[in-house]
Each structure stands twice: as C-alpha cells, then as structure tokens.
Amino acid sequence: MIDLHLHTSLSDGRNPPAELVRLCLAAGLRTISVTDHDTTAAWPEAAAATARAGIEFVPGIEITAVLDGNDVHVLGYFPVLRAPLLDGFLADQRADRVRRVRRMARRLTDLGLPIDMDAEIGAAERDPSRTIGRPHVADALVRAGHCVDRTEAFDKYIGEGCPAFIPRQGATPEDVIELIMGAGGLASLAHPALLGRDEIIPMLIAAGLPAIEVYHSEHDEFDRQRYRRAAEKSNLLCTGGSDYHGEESGRPVALGSVTLPAAEFERFRDRLFA
Ligand code: AMP
Ligand code: ZN
Ligand code: FE
Ligand code: FE
Numbered sequence: 001m002i003d004l005h006l007h008t009s010l011s012d013g014r015n016p017p018a019e020l021v022r023l024c025l026a027a028g029l030r031t032i033s034v035t036d037h038d039t040t041a042a043w044p045e046a047a048a049a050t051a052r053a054g055i056e057f058v059p060g061i062e063i064t065a066v067l068d069g070n071d072v073h074v075l076g077y078f079p080v081l082r083a084p085l086l087d088g089f090l091a092d093q094r095a096d097r098v099r100r101v102r103r104m105a106r107r108l109t110d111l112g113l114p115i116d117m118d119a120e121i122g123a124a125e126r127d128p129s130r131t132i133g134r135p136h137v138a139d140a141l142v143r144a145g146h147c148v149d150r151t152e153a154f155d156k157y158i159g160e161g162c163p164a165f166i167p168r169q170g171a172t173p174e175d176v177i178e179l180i181m182g183a184g185g186l187a188s189l190a191h192p193a194l195l196g197r198d199e200i201i202p203m204l205i206a207a208g209l210p211a212i213e214v215y216h217s218e219h220d221e222f223d224r225q226r227y228r229r230a231a232e233k234s235n236l237l238c239t240g241g242s243d244y245h246g247e248e249s250g251r252p253v254a255l256g257s258v259t260l261p262a263a264e265f266e267r268f269r270d271r272l273f274a
C-alpha cells in the first residue's frame with residue numbers, strides 16, 4: 001500500500017518522523033512520502049527509518065502558495081534526498097509563518113483570548129527548519145482552555161473568514177510549480193476538492209503541473225471519479241495519500257485507509273525517475 005501525503009511533528013503533525021514510519025509499517029504501508037508544510041527537515045530521519053523498516057521512501061513536501069487570498073497547497077516529490085534549490089525559498093516561507101502566527105496570537109489577545117505560544121515559537125526559532133502554523137495556534141487555544149480541540153479553534157477563530165484569521169501573502173501556485181519542476185521534482189496539486197477552485201487547473205497545467213492529488217482523506221468517491229477523469233483528459237499523473245497528521249489532529253484519518261493504487265504509482269515513479 002502506498003501513501004504519498006503524510007505530516008510529521010517537524011510541521012503540524014503529531015508524530016516525529018521515525019515514529020510515523022513505525023505507524024505506517026504497522027498499518028501495512030510499503031511506500032510512503034513525508035510531505036511536511038514548507039520544510040524538508042524530516043527527510044533524513046524518515047529516510048533512515050524507512051530503510052531500516054525495508055519500505056520505500058519518496059522525499060516530498062507540501063508548499064503553501066497563494067492565489068487571490070486563497071491558500072493553494074502544492075505537493076512536490078523528488079527522486080533524491082536533496083533539493084537545495086528550494087532551501088532559500090522555503091526558509092522565507094517559514095519565516096513568514098512565524099510572523100503570521102505572532103500576529104494571530106496578538107489578534108487573539110485583543111479578542112480576549114490570550115494564548116501562550118512561547119514553546120512553539122521558541123522551537124521554531126531554535127530550529128528554523130521546523131514549520132509553525134495555524135494548527136499550533138489551535139493547540140495553544142486548547143491549552144488555554146478557550147477551545148476543546150483543533151477543530152473548534154479553526155471553526156470559531158482561525159479558519160478562513162474567522163475573527164483571528166490573518167491572510168497570507170506569498171508565491172503563486174505557478175511560481176511554486178516552476179520551482180519544484182526546476183529542482184528536478186514533480187508537482188501535484190494537493191486535495192483539489194478542498195481547494196474548490198477547479199477553474200485554475202488549466203492555468204496550472206500551462207505552468208507545467210504534471211499531476212493532481214486524486215486520492216485524499218477529504219475526497220469522497222465522487223471527487224475521486226471526477227479528478228481521475230480530469231487527469232485522464234488532461235494527461236496528468238495521479239497522486240494520493242491520507243494527509244495523516246496524527247491522532248487528535250482535528251483531521252482524523254486512519255493510516256492505510258486512503259492509498260494510491262499501485263498502477264498509478266508505477267506511472268508516477270516512472271516519470272519521477274525519467
Ligand atoms: P497554515 O499552514 O498555518 O495555514 O495552517 C493550515 C493547516 O491547518 C492545514 O494544512 C491543515 O493541516 C490544518 N487545518 C486546516 N483546517 C483544519 C481544521 N479544521 N482542523 C484541523 N486542522 C486543520
Ligand atoms: Zn497540515
Ligand atoms: Fe494541505
Ligand atoms: Fe497536508
């Protein structure tokens with residue numbers, strides 16, 4: 001079984017890389033990609049752990065681009081454990097995340113919801129290869145007793161359109177696709193049904209997008225069929241995975257329950273190593 005969309009505690013997942021690999025192995029996965037937000041920091045530990053476990057590792061990433069104020073998540077996959085061309089760009093993305101989280105914390109204080117983010121911000125400052133984001137703000141809201149879980153925090157305060165939501169600024173999806181492809185990787189548009197902007201797909205294909213994420217824990221059977229057909233029509237490769245963030249991450253999904261069919265992965269791997 002194949003899962004090409006997983007997060008670790010080096011971004012907003014709950015499990016450190018080696019622990020995640022153990023869970024994947026126990027769930028029956030035999031090919032995995034770790035796709036943390038805007039960081040490749042988990043690659044070395046994940047690669048070593050998969051090698052020990054005898055399963056296949058595909059170095060991956062999920063980069064947040066912005067289009068008209070909407071976050072557009074672009075997955076990137078690489079044939080080797082090195083993508084130095086991305087380093088400077090990703091460092092900027094992470095620094096911007098710290099600034100945004102600080103602003104959101106201040107906004108929450110102004111709203112009468114003081115939170116303590118010293119631990120998370122301190123960790124990101126000590127090790128700038130880790131990413132911080134809204135899920136960490138959600139965790140601080142839970143710790144302070146303002147919310148019961150991440151889901152409530154997103155629904156009430158930090159989701160798009162909520163009072164403590166601060167929009168991002170940054171690279172466009174086309175820029176990010178070019179960056180990934182230029183670094184020798186393959187880009188895939190993450191969870192297009194969650195994005196809800198199918199009309200931009202032709203523009204992304206024109207920018208060089210070779211794949212879309214058809215299989216995802218928040219895609220239902222209708223979405224899978226729709227995007228599989230769209231991929232066929234536009235000659236795109238299909239990717240897929242669970243987007244697992246760990247237990248109690250606000251996005252519950254069991255490892256092994258959403259996977260990429262082997263035939264789709266074969267096509268993807270052939271292109272990745274071409
Ligand atoms: P950020 O990267 O800081 O904009 O945070 C976005 C991330 O928060 C997404 O990639 C998801 O992992 C997570 N997320 C978004 N919505 C929710 C939600 N309702 N509950 C839990 N996590 C969420
Ligand atoms: Zn996430
Ligand atoms: Fe995403
Ligand atoms: Fe993700």
